Amino acid sequence: MSSESITVVVDGKEHVLPRGALTGRDVLMAAGGDPERRDVLIRDDGGAARLVAPTDPVEADEDTVATFRVHRNGGLRHLKVDGRLWEWGAAGIQESDIREIADVADDVGLFLANSGGEPLRRGSMVDLTADWVPHVVTRQVATERATVPVVVNGRSRELVAEDVTYEDLVGRAFPDRRDLANRMFTVTYRDGPADRPEGSLVPTQRLHATRGTVINVTATDKS
Structure with a gap:
């Protein structure tokens, strides 16, 4: 050149x-x-x-x-990454874009400092349309991840993994399912991740649980 x-x-x-x-x-x-x-x-x-x-x-x-x-x-939007002000031209920025631009290693986690330190899950989007400027911080992720305290059907539970499936949650709520073959299950939650704080799950779907997520699993007869 x-x-x-x-x-x-x-x-x-x-x-x-x-x-x-x-x-x-x-x-x-x-x-x-x-x-x-x-x-x-x-x-x-x-x-x-x-x-x-x-x-x-x-x-x-x-x-x-x-x-x-x-x-x-x-349109011009703003966020902070480890205290450094960024400018962006869209209403949201992907977690993967932050990781790529800041050259964040795979064993380093991204967290929203102004949302109680909530972790950003892979593939999520940070909303830049709020009145406040989102502040993303990087933090080394421990090899052995801490458990996540949640509530399942009114009882406190500790999840070893943050990402849990519909099947995991049904199994926790109804540990002995042999007598429930003729029933179907509904899984709903609230106080979940910032990008989807409430909703429901269907078979094979996953939920990124956060501290204090409230999960309800109900069983109804198929007939």
Whole structure:
């Protein structure tokens, strides 16, 4: 690559652009974006996500590849990751995006500091539309995970794993099911994870239980 050009990556695709007086508008338009359409350009290298306005200069060392994401018809949102302010162009950010941009190792957990330290489960979304700025913190996850205290049919229980299945919960509520072959089970819960604090489960579905989740399992005759 010539020293007079710069390689940038936008949404996973490489673009080689003239280095001189390169701006956010140039990068956005090279990727098919349009600032007049409220497309938002976010630079995500360097361990954080930050807005690049159309008039902002884009600089990078010759050995550095600047990476960006375009949010079509987006709007500026904020979050903090380990105390560092991030900017984002969509209403929510995936847990996997935070992990990728901040280069968080697999054995490190992500937690919402302003939701009582609730863990972010894999594949979840952090809502950025609230009046408060979400603060995500990283924390080493112990090899042996602590149990999660929940309530099942009015009785306190300790779950060894946070992710439990419909079948696990039915088994806990009705440990002897041999006499219940002609019954069907309904599993509902409340005070669950932030992305879905209440709901129900059907066979094979999983629930990411959090401290204090209240679970009710009822049995009814199939006939």
